[in-house]
Amino acid sequence: MLISGQTHLTGILGSPDQVKLSLSPAIHNAAFKDLHMDWVYLPFAPAPEDLEIAIRGLAASGVLGMNVTMPHKLPAMAVMDRLAPPAQRIGAINTIEVRAGELIGHNTDGDGLRRFLEADLGVSLQESHALVIGTGGSARAAVAALGEAGVAHLCVLARDVSRAEDLRAVAGNVIFEAAGLDGDLDRWVSQARVIVNATPVGQKNEFPVIPVGAISPEVVLVDLVYRPPVTPLIEAARAKGAIAHSGLGMLLHQAALSFEIWTGVEAPMDAMSAAALWELAKAADATH
Helix, strand or coil: CCCCCEEEEEEECCHHHHHHHCCHHHHHHHHHHHHCCCEEEECCCCHHHHHHHHHHHHHCCCEEEECCCCCCCCHHHCCCCCCCHHHHHCCCCCCEEEEEEEEEEEHHHHHHHHHHHHHHHCCCCCEEEEEEECCCCHHHHHHHHHHHHHCCCEECCCCCCCHCCCCCCCCCCCCCEEECCCCHHHHHHHCEEEEECCCCHHHHCCCEEEECCCCCCCCCCEEECCCCCCCCCHHHHHHHCCEEEHHHHHHHHHHHEEEEEHHHHCCCCHHHHHHHHHHHHHHHHHCC
């Protein structure tokens, strides 16, 4: 809800490393500036054991909205007074709305991914085969989004197959398979036409666990890491002729949805995208 007459605070909650890497402050502050809004977006890095105190304290001090990133997307749910339907279904939150003192948990990650795939990349998700790597909050959102989009078959790959199996309920009415690293990785990768890596391994320039040689040229792959912009997985997929992108597109769409929840104003996507690209360009220059 848009309020006038004073500076309004929003921000992001995550580990120090994740907050330091996040583009969200640049994206949201650019949006506020573009629309001449007296709002500001700040980073917060509470320890996991202090998460509830931090959320309630920030809300009591007048913060109107927060994003939540690793490692807080799952535990932050327990602090909420209520959950919006997507967050209930996904079982994780990435956005907190403070409304009249009430903490409302939202999840815009799934819709952000779906908008990026369908609207930006023109991907037809219906009846496709999809592979999601990981089981954390971002993976849960990806599984929910792909299930809602009507994929025919969805495989979740994880080190712990029991954790992958937990996402069956999130996937909805699709053919679902949980897979561990000791299974037929070549088959799952080669059959997939949409691959989402929802693990953070690319941040350290590490390969994920999948056999990249099995990636089909017909694949659309999204590595949800956006620093670095080109991870080893993206590079390997492009070498196979696949369409491969970082998580920047999803980040921008989920940010726009969070912005609109907090402010009630349509997000200025052009300004947000420009700010994100500028921050990435500065980071690239700094490494040379």
